[in-house]
Amino acid sequence: MKDLTTLFTALADPSRLRILNLLFAAGELCVCDIERVLGFTQTKVSRHMRYLRRTRIVRADKRGRWVIYSLRNPETPERALVLAGLRRIIEQAAVARKDRSALDQDIRAGCCVGASLCSNTGGAKPAERKTHRTTTRKG
Amino acid sequence: MKDLTTLFTALADPSRLRILNLLFAAGELCVCDIERVLGFTQTKVSRHMRYLRRTRIVRADKRGRWVIYSLRNPETPERALVLAGLRRIIEQAAVARKDRSALDQDIRAGCCVGASLCSNTGGAKPAERKTHRTTTRKG
DNA sequence: TTGATACATTCGTATATGCGAATGTATTTA
DNA sequence: TAAATACATTCGCATATACGAATGTATCAA
Secondary structure (H helix, E strand, O other): OOOHHHHHHHHHHHHHHHHHHHHHHHHHHHHHHHHHHOOOOOOHHHEEEEEEHHHEEEEEEOOOOOOEEOOOOOOOOHHHHHHHHHHHHHHOHHHHHHHHHHHHHHHHHOOOEEEEEEEOOOOOOHHOOOOOOOOOOOO | OHOOOOOOOHHOOHHHHHHHHHHHHEEEEEHHHHHHHOOHHHHHHHHHHHHHHHHHEEEEEEEOOOOEEEEEEOOOHHHHHHHHHHHHHHHHHHHHHHHHHHHHHHHHHHOOHHHHHHHOOOOOOOOOOOOOOOOOOOO
């Protein structure tokens, strides 16, 4: 029961839903990718990722100086049902559509993690991520 | 998006989940049924029912001096997925099991709405609901 | 018409949650 | 070693939410 309310609390925030939308689309992303695409501060992204991690919706993998977040497989078929429904609902939301095209442009411009997912570019490959473009922080 | 966070906020509270669990089991219940079975105050039940009504998860029908709450059909297949997942998860929770047996006992004892659902009794029928046993209020 | 019942709403308060600002930690580059 | 980068955490504040107590509004019985 506690586990269930924790899950729904995690899904009851627009910022976290927008982050999940990006992860549904890209599979995996680092914090600074999410910062740029959504225009969030680093603190804000980090806090929400901790929440999603705690709920075991996402996994965090440290690679060098980046932390790559990706979706975890749902632990039960029931949770899979809920997340599948969520995914289909969120795909239709206007903000979510906009965020996905922003993500697409960011990937083509050569972002951190998304770059490896971008098909039509001869640009940055994973190995070259060390020459990483500067993020535009707010604070 | 706003609609989605409203839905998940509605599901992110243990009291509302326990109420939904009863409605999954009984189909329809009045406020005082829920009060008795869960040991909630009338104010608490009423407030949570408003939330669930606002989210269009439940419907309220006024019958005489009772208000009968029942589950609505989900508006979209996507929402149906989410609620189906929720239902299966909550069915497994320990508290939810206990609440359902308490509901069962209450139905056999002749509660308001549940009485009409109780098969093994010659007791109160819907038409006789006016002779309604006193609720044990807290306040 | 008076009182009881069933439910809704308002009010003040306690707690939870989200936020930016500031700071801390690990990693990489120069 | 010093500076920069990527991310996490802490802190104080603003807002949201849940709660009981009190009150309001129908409905029905006597």
